[in-house]
Amino acid sequence: MGEFVVRGGRRLAGAVRINGAKNAALPIMAASLLSKRPVIVRDVPEIRDVSVMVEVLRALGVKVEREGSTVVIDAALIKECRVPDALMQEMRASVFVMGPLLARLGRTEIVHPGGCAIGDRPIDLHLKGFEALGAEVRDELQGTVVLANRLVGAEIHLAFPSVGATENLIMAAALAEGETRIRNAAMEPEVVDLAQFLSRMGVTVRGAGTPEIRVVGCPELGAADHTVIPDRIETATFALAVASAGGAVRLLNCVPDHLPGLWQQLRDLGVEVKCEGDQVAITAAHAYAPHSVTVNTGPYPGFATDIQAQFMAFLLKVPGIHLVSERVFENRLGHVTEFRRLGAHIIADQRLAVVYGGQHLYGASVSAKDLRAGAALVVAGLQIEGSTRIAHREIIERGYHDLDGRLRSLGADIISA
Ligand code: UD1
Numbered sequence: 001m002g003e004f005v006v007r008g009g010r011r012l013a014g015a016v017r018i019n020g021a022k023n024a025a026l027p028i029m030a031a032s033l034l035s036k037r038p039v040i041v042r043d044v045p046e047i048r049d050v051s052v053m054v055e056v057l058r059a060l061g062v063k064v065e066r067e068g069s070t071v072v073i074d075a076a077l078i079k080e081c082r083v084p085d086a087l088m089q090e091m092r093a094s095v096f097v098m099g100p101l102l103a104r105l106g107r108t109e110i111v112h113p114g115g116c117a118i119g120d121r122p123i124d125l126h127l128k129g130f131e132a133l134g135a136e137v138r139d140e141l142q143g144t145v146v147l148a149n150r151l152v153g154a155e156i157h158l159a160f161p162s163v164g165a166t167e168n169l170i171m172a173a174a175l176a177e178g179e180t181r182i183r184n185a186a187m188e189p190e191v192v193d194l195a196q197f198l199s200r201m202g203v204t205v206r207g208a209g210t211p212e213i214r215v216v217g218c219p220e221l222g223a224a225d226h227t228v229i230p231d232r233i234e235t236a237t238f239a240l241a242v243a244s245a246g247g248a249v250r251l252l253n254c255v256p257d258h259l260p261g262l263w264q265q266l267r268d269l270g271v272e273v274k275c276e277g278d279q280v281a282i283t284a285a286h287a288y289a290p291h292s293v294t295v296n297t298g299p300y301p302g303f304a305t306d307i308q309a310q311f312m313a314f315l316l317k318v319p320g321i322h323l324v325s326e327r328v329f330e331n332r333l334g335h336v337t338e339f340r341r342l343g344a345h346i347i348a349d350q351r352l353a354v355v356y357g358g359q360h361l362y363g364a365s366v367s368a369k370d371l372r373a374g375a376a377l378v379v380a381g382l383q384i385e386g387s388t389r390i391a392h393r394e395i396i397e398r399g400y401h402d403l404d405g406r407l408r409s410l411g412a413d414i415i416s417a
Pocket of ligand 1: 023024126127162165190
């Protein structure tokens with residue numbers, strides 16, 4: 001177990017390149033199982049979650065080569081239909097292999113998936129969708145078993161626009177007979193990227209990025225060469241780090257349109273944001289005028305739940321009473337307890353936080369409870385002049401490659417210990 005030690009109060013300056021999106025790379029790597037031909041995936045972030053996905057694919061008997069941010073996957077032969085329990089428990093995104101395995105082998109098995117501690121995170125919507133495509137779901141002692149002699153296109157209405165369920169069902173539908181319509185589908189850019197990857201392999205996917213997606217199954221998929229979209233959550237994390245510390249930083253390789261709402265919210269508070277092509281220039285003062293901010297997370301294009309914690313960390317600096325409402329996950333305010341250790345005044349229940357911004361904060365020892373909560377503690381630490389020690393750095397490194405090194409290159413005082 002390692003920690004990050006942040007000594008804040010230093011302005012950030014320079015430029016930083018945003019990596020490929022974790023949440024696009026993981027389902028795309030899983031989707032490679034659908035083709036017997038090799039696929040190349042580029043700009044895959046060099047993070048722990050990707051290493052786990054590589055281990056998952058290898059455990060299934062698939063050949064995977066990884067060099068830097070390029071991954072080559074050859075799933076001509078798949079030897080297993082069950083993800084080893086330890087890997088499934090280590091990373092919830094392992095659930096993405098279910099759709100492709102079901103489609104390729106007619107069988108997939110898992111124990112209950114692990115992942116971040118942010119609520120129950122069931123997979124009932126994934127399973128109901130598989131059933132709609134003709135699969136049988138069995139709850140057995142060793143976990144959940146899903147079986148299908150053949151998958152047939154169907155109409156599926158998702159009770160909630162779950163990102164993972166939408167992606168798993170698009171993947172299962174890719175090898176199904178006929179057309180599948182997914183209604184109330186997730187519209188996240190990562191869903192669109194997966195659809196683009198599948199299109200490159202020969203699947204017809206229409207409507208990705210809208211609430212209704214149509215997939216026309218294809219008996220056999222081809223090879224593909226795909227570059228993953230830039231990580232919008234990493235983009236937001238760096239932008240909020242600058243807003244928190246103050247300074248002038250240019251974010252390179254991003255898609256500003258993938259963060260609807262965020263830029264305007266920052267501008268309203270006095271942060272200068274210039275979006276130019278695939279770059280965003282952020283200039284932030286050291287102090288903020290009083291404001292009261294309301295944030296409600298929601299499915300895309302709503303405010304991303306994955307940046308709620310980092311945004312709250314930034315709001316600690318803005319004088320005023322702020323309301324943060326988490327509407328996607330039922331238990332995603334774990335960072336509030338840690339912020340309080342830094343002197344923050346926040347009243348919260350499981351889903352709603354009232355944040356009294358502009359209080360004096362001080363350095364203390366805190367702990368990364370989940371990936372984004374951990375990143376939020378770094379964002380908070382950058383505005384505190386004392387020393388903030390963040391335990392469980394490895395949880396942050398599941399989703400960010402070299403976060404400390406990249407912040408140091410911008411002038412931050414952060415070390416890993
Ligand atoms: C993905 C992202 C995660 C992000 C989340 C919401 C990846 C690898 N992870 O997670 O970073 O925070 O989208 O933007 O892409 N739900 C059910 N039943 C299901 C599935 C989901 O009730 O079968 C509920 C969940 O408990 C949660 C909500 O739906 O409350 C959203 O979950 P979902 O969109 O599925 O998130 P993930 O795909 O797990």
